[in-house]
Amino acid sequence: MPNRPILLGIVGDSAAGKTTLSRGIAQILGEDNVTIICTDDYHRYDRTQRAELGISALHPDCNYLDIIQQHLNLLRTGQPILKPIYNHSTGKFDPPEYIKPRQFVIIEGLLGYSTRGARDTYDIKVYLAPPETLRAQWKIKRDTRKRGYTEEQVIKQLQGREPDSEQFIRPQRQWSDIVVSFYPPQDHPEQSDLLLNVSLVLRPTIPHPDFTRIINSENTHLSSAIRLELDRDMGKPVDVLEVDGHATKEQVRELERLLCNEVPYLGQFCSLEAEHDVIGKVVGTTGETLQSYPLAMTQLLITYHMLKEARIQQ
Ligand SMILES: Nc1ncnc2c1ncn2[C@@H]1O[C@H](COP(=O)(O)OP(=O)(O)OP(=O)(O)O)[C@@H](O)[C@H]1O
Ligand SMILES: O=C(CO)[C@H](O)[C@H](O)COP(=O)(O)O
Numbered sequence: 127m128p129n130r131p132i133l134l135g136i137v138g139d140s141a142a143g144k145t146t147l148s149r150g151i152a153q154i155l156g157e158d159n160v161t162i163i164c165t166d167d168y169h170r171y172d173r174t175q176r177a178e179l180g181i182s183a184l185h186p187d188c189n190y191l192d193i194i195q196q197h198l199n200l201l202r203t204g205q206p207i208l209k210p211i212y213n214h215s216t217g218k219f220d221p222p223e224y225i226k227p228r229q230f231v232i233i234e235g236l237l238g239y240s241t242r243g244a245r246d247t248y249d250i251k252v253y254l255a256p257p258e259t260l261r262a263q264w265k266i267k268r269d270t271r272k273r274g275y276t277e278e279q280v281i282k283q284l285q286g287r288e289p290d291s292e293q294f295i296r297p298q299r300q301w302s303d304i305v306v307s308f309y310p311p312q313d314h315p316e317q318s319d320l321l322l323n324v325s326l327v328l329r330p331t332i333p334h335p336d337f338t339r340i341i342n343s344e345n346t347h348l349s350s351a352i353r354l355e356l357d358r359d360m361g362k363p364v365d366v367l368e369v370d371g372h373a374t375k376e377q378v379r380e381l382e383r384l385l386c387n388e389v390p391y392l393g394q395f396c397s398l399e400a401e402h403d404v405i406g407k408v409v410g411t412t413g414e415t416l417q418s419y420p421l422a423m424t425q426l427l428i429t430y431h432m433l434k435e436a437r438i439q440q
Pocket of ligand 2: 140173
């Protein structure tokens with residue numbers, strides 16, 4: 127057991143896929159081992175007040191960033207918090223809840239990296255950056271089916287929030303250790319969620335697995351679907367792991383073996399070999415379950431980092 131909980135941050139704009147990724151990782155690590163906190167709960171104003179004030183939920187002034195920071199510090203040292211609850215159905219606040227952190231804590235939300243104090247508390251920082259067209263499709267589907275909005279209302283909200291997205295949300299990408307971007311293949315711009323590629327920007331802010339052994343070898347089998355490239359992100363040199371939407375189970379398994387060489391106990395949590403594996407499964411907007419190997423690879427990499435950190439803390 128680690129001495130203190132391991133904190134994973136997942137930040138990105140609305141409907142960028144934060145909840146989907148958080149739940150997937152929690153299923154892999156075992157839901158009893160994971161506490162998920164959504165920072166929407168720290169909105170300063172309810173929906174009516176925001177409309178009256180003309181402020182969006184994306185604006186730092188619309189959120190209790192100081193309380194987020196304080197709660198992150200408490201969670202990191204294993205202490206409980208009394209957390210507010212924002213109710214997306216009513217647009218109001220429910221009574222707060224008492225939360226004791228489990229072994230792994232995932233904090234997902236809009237503004238998680240916007241203060242230095244908050245940034246310093248995470249063990250691993252992920253930023254989700256799907257192309258804006260894909261995010262808009264996901265948001266329209268999710269908000270019309272699950273949050274009671276009309277398509278016109280969602281489009282209007284996306285347009286109205288764009289200045290805040292640009293000023294406050296997207297700059298947080300620079301603070302992340304891993305930038306995850308699912309994107310549709312060029313030949314299928316009308317994407318199917320099943321075929322999405324993923325680009326994983328790996329900043330040298332945390333030690334990543336050594337992918338070169340399998341990517342640089344004469345392993346043409348793997349390189350047809352998985353490539354490691356040198357690039358720049360926000361002006362800084364990074365490695366980028368590109369996983370093709372057509373990647374096969376066998377190809378992802380090879381990467382899984384590589385990660386398990388470095389962190390053997392990874393296999394106890396996530397394995398494509400497992401009979402009832404949950405890895406790479408995503409519940410679509412209409413409730414159907416999709417299997418995505420690029421998502422499986424993303425979950426494997428993040429879980430690898432969390433388990434490695436947990437081991438370091440022992
Ligand atoms: N990797 C993915 N593959 C396919 N579909 C996805 C993926 N991630 C998210 N989606 C779709 O996008 C929708 C929005 O995702 P999600 O609810 O996870 O976003 P979010 O960032 O948590 O949003 P918010 O901050 O507004 O609560 C989901 O309902 C799902 O259908
Ligand atoms: O960007 C969002 C993150 O989920 C929500 O729109 C934000 O939390 C405000 O909620 P609501 O749409 O219920 O007013």
